[in-house]
Amino acid sequence: MTSAVLVPHSQPSPDEPRVISAPATPGDRIFRGLLRAAGLSVFVIMGLIALFLLLRGSDALRATGWSFFTEQRWRTETHQFGIAAVLPDGLLIAVIALLVSVPVSLTAAVFVSEYAPVRLRGALVSLVDLMAAIPSIVYGLWGFYFLQPRIVGVIRWMALHLGGFLPFLKVRTGDIGTSYTSSTFIAGVIVSLMIIPIVTSLSREVFSQAPQGEREGAYALGSTRWGMVRTVVLPFGRGGMIGAVMLGFGRAMGETIAVALVISPAFKVTGHVLENGANSISALIALRFSESDGLSLSALMAAGLVLFTLTLLVNVLAGLVISRSRSGANTAD
Amino acid sequence: MATTTDQTGKPRMTTALDLPTATATATAAAAPERRLRLGGVTRAEVSTLGGALLGSLALDWMLYERLLPFSGAQGFLLCWYLLFLGFCYALGSVQWDPQTVRERLVSVVAWSAGLLLLVIIAEQIGYIAIRGWHAASHGNFLTQDMDHTAAHSPITSGGVLHAMIGSLEQLGLATLFAVPLGIAAAVFMSEVGGRAARPVRTMVEAMTALPSIVAGLFVLGVVILSLGLQASGFAASLALTVMMMPIVTRAAEVVIRLVPGTLREASYALGASQWRTVWNVVLPTARPGLVTAVVLGMARGVGETSPVLLTAGFTTRVNANPFSGHQVSLPLYIWNYVKQPYPDMVSRAFAAALVLMAIVLVLFVTARVLGGRRPGALSRRQRRRIARDAAARDAVVRETAVREAATR
Numbered sequence: 002m003t004s005a006v007l008v009p010h011s012q013p014s015p016d017e018p019r020v021i022s023a024p025a026t027p028g029d030r031i032f033r034g035l036l037r038a039a040g041l042s043v044f045v046i047m048g049l050i051a052l053f054l055l056l057r058g059s060d061a062l063r064a065t066g067w068s069f070f071t072e073q074r075w076r077t078e079t080h081q082f083g084i085a086a087v088l089p090d091g092l093l094i095a096v097i098a099l100l101v102s103v104p105v106s107l108t109a110a111v112f113v114s115e116y117a118p119v120r121l122r123g124a125l126v127s128l129v130d131l132m133a134a135i136p137s138i139v140y141g142l143w144g145f146y147f148l149q150p151r152i153v154g155v156i157r158w159m160a161l162h163l164g165g166f167l168p169f170l171k172v173r174t175g176d177i178g179t180s181y182t183s184s185t186f187i188a189g190v191i192v193s194l195m196i197i198p199i200v201t202s203l204s205r206e207v208f209s210q211a212p213q214g215e216r217e218g219a220y221a222l223g224s225t226r227w228g229m230v231r232t233v234v235l236p237f238g239r240g241g242m243i244g245a246v247m248l249g250f251g252r253a254m255g256e257t258i259a260v261a262l263v264i265s266p267a268f269k270v271t272g273h274v275l276e277n278g279a280n281s282i283s284a285l286i287a288l289r290f291s292e293s294d295g296l297s298l299s300a301l302m303a304a305g306l307v308l309f310t311l312t313l314l315v316n317v318l319a320g321l322v323i324s325r326s327r328s329g330a331n332t333a334d
Numbered sequence: 335m336a337t338t339t340d341q342t343g344k345p346r347m348t349t350a351l352d353l354p355t356a357t358a359t360a361t362a363a364a365a366p367e368r369r370l371r372l373g374g375v376t377r378a379e380v381s382t383l384g385g386a387l388l389g390s391l392a393l394d395w396m397l398y399e400r401l402l403p404f405s406g407a408q409g410f411l412l413c414w415y416l417l418f419l420g421f422c423y424a425l426g427s428v429q430w431d432p433q434t435v436r437e438r439l440v441s442v443v444a445w446s447a448g449l450l451l452l453v454i455i456a457e458q459i460g461y462i463a464i465r466g467w468h469a470a471s472h473g474n475f476l477t478q479d480m481d482h483t484a485a486h487s488p489i490t491s492g493g494v495l496h497a498m499i500g501s502l503e504q505l506g507l508a509t510l511f512a513v514p515l516g517i518a519a520a521v522f523m524s525e526v527g528g529r530a531a532r533p534v535r536t537m538v539e540a541m542t543a544l545p546s547i548v549a550g551l552f553v554l555g556v557v558i559l560s561l562g563l564q565a566s567g568f569a570a571s572l573a574l575t576v577m578m579m580p581i582v583t584r585a586a587e588v589v590i591r592l593v594p595g596t597l598r599e600a601s602y603a604l605g606a607s608q609w610r611t612v613w614n615v616v617l618p619t620a621r622p623g624l625v626t627a628v629v630l631g632m633a634r635g636v637g638e639t640s641p642v643l644l645t646a647g648f649t650t651r652v653n654a655n656p657f658s659g660h661q662v663s664l665p666l667y668i669w670n671y672v673k674q675p676y677p678d679m680v681s682r683a684f685a686a687a688l689v690l691m692a693i694v695l696v697l698f699v700t701a702r703v704l705g706g707r708r709p710g711a712l713s714r715r716q717r718r719r720i721a722r723d724a725a726a727r728d729a730v731v732r733e734t735a736v737r738e739a740a741t742r
Contacts, residue, residue: 025608032609036526039518040534043583046576047537050548053555108447116444125448127702132455134630134698136637137546138665139462139687142672147461148408155409194454201451225433227440248543255545257640258669283547287640298559305551309544316540 050309058303060296069303075268075285077297084282084304086268090185091281091308093274094260095253097189098196103246105193106200113201114208115230126205133198141259144191149182149263152190156181160275172276183265185279191263192256196249203248207241208234240326247319251312257283282308378429379438386421393417415446459691466688469681476689480650485676494686496652497667500567501693503656504646504663505636507571508578512635513628515575516582517617523583524590525612535587541580549576550644558645565647567656570663573641582631589623590616622704629701633694639665664690 025033062069064080072083113125160181164171174180211234219229235242260281266288267278286301293301394414422442426435468489469475475493483492519538523531553573557563593616601611617624647660648670655661662670664686672683 029608032612033526036518036522037530039515040522040526040530042515043519043534043537043541043580046579047541049556050544050552050576053552053560054548057555057559105447105450108444109451112444112448116441117448125451128451128455130630131695131698132451134633134637134694135455135458136639136665136687136690136694138637138639138668139458139691142465142668142684142687143458143461146465147457151407154407155412158409197451197454225437227437228433230440251543255543255547257545257547258643258665262669262672283545283640286547286551287643290644302551302555305548309548312543312545312548313540316543317536320536320539 047313051306054302054306054309058299058306061300061303064296073268073270075289075300077293077300080296082300084307086270087280087282087285087304088307089270090267090279091254091283093185093272094189094192094279094281095250097186097274098192098253098256099246099250100193101190102193102197102200102249106197106249107204107242109197109201110204110208111230111234113205115226115234126202129198129202129205133202137195137256137258138262140191140195141262144187144194144259145263148191149187152187153181156184156186156275164275169272170275171273173273174276180277181275183263183277183279185264185274185276188260188263188279188281189274191259192253195256195259196252199252200245200249203245204238204242207238207245211237241323244319244323244326247315247322251315251319254281254315255283255308255312256281257287260284261287382422382425382429382438383442386418386425390414390417390421393421419443459695462684462687462691465681466684466686469678469685470688475682475685479652481652483650485674485679487678489678489681492682494664494667494682494689496649497662497664497686498689499652499654500646500656500661501636501663501665501690503654504567504571504574504642504661505632507568507656508574508635509628509632511571511575512578512582512631516579516627516631517586517624519579519583520586520590521612521616523587525608525616538580538583541576542584544576544580546577546638547640547644549573550641552576553641554644564658565645565660566658567646567653567661567663570642570646570661571656573645574635574638577638577641578631578635581634582627585627585630586620586624589620589627592623593619625704626701629697629704633697633701636693636697637665637690639669642666643669664693 061077061082065072065083069083071085072081073086075082075087109129113122113129117125157176159170160172161176172180215233215237216229219233224232260279261284264279264281264284265277266280266284268280269278271278282304286305289297289301391414394410394417397413398410419439419442422439423435426438430438472490474490476498477495478491478493479496480492519534523535523538550573553569553576557569557572558565563569597615597619598611601615606614642663643666646663646666648666649660649662653659653661668683668686668690670683671679671686674680
């Protein structure tokens with residue numbers, strides 16, 4: 002006790018770690034070099050992806066010029082092709098997927114982190130992880146054979162009763178069964194199931210980091226559990242939630258197989274989301290790849306480059322949002 | 335009978351045969367304080383929920399079946415749920431104050447979101463199992479390929495043997511490539527660090543969300559178009575590597591960060607170099623979590639369809655050599671046969687999906703069983719072994735001490 006008094010005040014904090022400097026052995030230097038190479042390989046791979054897509058897609062881009070971004074049709078034999086139809090349609094699928102999945106997954110995240118009994122929590126986290134591990138093609142099979150026949154009733158009701166005053170819900174192809182299937186909306190619903198686990202697990206992680214002191218403070222002020230969630234947990238996790246939703250959007254844009262199984266490809270932006278006929282860049286690539294060579298393959302590569310750039314932008318932006326937020330500040334070093 | 339009535343005010347010793355009227359007041363006074371139950375559900379809550387559930391079901395049934403021209407199972411369930419919430423609100427506001435009603439309503443919504451996830455997963459697995467059982471229950475399904483099976487062949491011919499071989503080989507190769515690279519990148523971020531660590535982490539995050547079809551296009555562009563190799567299992571495994579590596583890296587980094595710093599410092603204090611510390615201390619401590627990371631990556635990789643679609647080619651017969659010739663895998667098999675207009679082919683595709691789901695489930699459960707412990711925590715068997723070793727050591731020490739005493 003007394004010795005503590007004798008310590009001079011020149012040390013600002015006794016808990017600060019010492020700076021350890023040791024000369025690196027040759028073995029260490031090689032080891033660090035290898036690790037650094039592995040770390041930087043991520044950049045190499047991503048760079049190579051961009052480079053090769055650009056290289057392989059340059060033929061198509063040169064053949065069409067800027068009209069690649071304004072042309073809706075996809076006729077490679079006459080050099081009339083572009084992404085003006087598939088890109089907005091794909092974005093529409095992603096937006097619908099978000100509209101369906103975000104309320105569900107945020108509620109589920111709040112449930113897992115705040116409402117579920119502690120004993121169930123681990124099992125629920127595993128359940129969400131399992132949902133993320135279910136292959137895309139299984140979602141596709143389930144969506145096409147199980148969901149679609151059962152959801153047509155809802156779609157028909159929406160088209161007939163809401164289509165009057167919400168024009169984008171109108172179906173103009175007549176009131177027959179097939180005009181309600183294979184639409185942008187159904188593809189969006191199926192994709193929404195696939196991004197639920199991503200958004201749920203990311204936002205649950207953020208919610209569970211909300212500081213215990215602030216939670217107890219809210220309870221001590223007489224708050225109910227929902228009041229605590231609303232005033233402590235949700236504001237704390239706002240940045241993380243936004244980031245999770247953006248990551249989900251990126252994933253929804255790139256989703257391929259389930260979309261390709263369900264849609265019947267159309268090359269026209271109609272804006273009528275319930276109508277038969279939809280498309281996205283990834284589904285286009287998956288469906289057209291087998292009959293493509295030369296210029297048409299190059300066109301697919303160029304479309305892939307656009308998809309790659311867009312998802313990269315969205316994901317990096319999401320990463321920035323998460324790391325800037327209060328909840329993400331301590332996770333990103 | 336043997337009752338003793340104490341006059342000094344000590345607690346009475348009573349037996350079961352004591353007269354109830356005489357002792358009721360005494361025991362009530364002497365009863366220990368009862369602990370208040372804070373959480374849990376009350377009878378009023380349960381009956382409110384039950385009433386709302388039944389009432390909304392009845393109203394929904396009446397609307398759907400009798401009054402309005404609605405149809406479709408999903409619409410029925412959706413309306414039922416909305417009506418249920420309405421009923422909950424109405425029944426609650428008769429009994430409780432608005433704040434309590436809101437609180438209870440939110441917990442109902444939260445619980446139903448959790449249940450919805452459960453239902454979705456159960457539905458997926460159940461539906462695939464039911465549709466797939468038709469073809470998968472025939473013994474030939476796991477032992478034959480599709481070489482002698484035409485469009486209208488009966489369900490007793492043809493199977494997924496070639497696709498299973500392809501899936502396992504491609505997954506094995508991809509794991510072989512992705513795991514060392516992924517774990518090395520994770521070790522780089524957490525152990526070496528420096529200025530490069532942060533951009534690497536951002537890039538890994540971005541790569542996790544790389545559209546799988548782009549990974550396929552990339553390998554197609556490099557390996558098949560530029561290097562001129564044939565579409566093969568090897569090319570497919572490269573595409574899977576691109577998909578699996580960031581998953582492994584992210585999961586592994588989280589685990590490696592959990593390794594206590596004191597262990598590292600102890601290793602350095604013993605004079606170990608950095609690579610010795612990583613190799614002999616950090617990685618073994620994090621082993622269960624690392625295995626989980628790898629197995630989760632494998633579970634994700636085995637189900638990827640689009641990278642394989644662009645790079646593996648398609649064949650109907652067994653090709654055990656991933657380096658030459660087309661090689662089909664389970665997702666590709668499903669993709670190819672489910673689009674055919676023959677019911678038996680669709681049945682085979684569903685059965686293949688069942689096999690795929692079984693593989694994913696086995697991998698997933700393995701990962702969970704292995705990864706239940708925190709880094710450094712010992713399993714029950716390890717703890718037993720350590721206790722046994724310690725006991726044996728103690729016995730030896732005691733024996734030598736006795737022997738030394740005897741010789742002296």
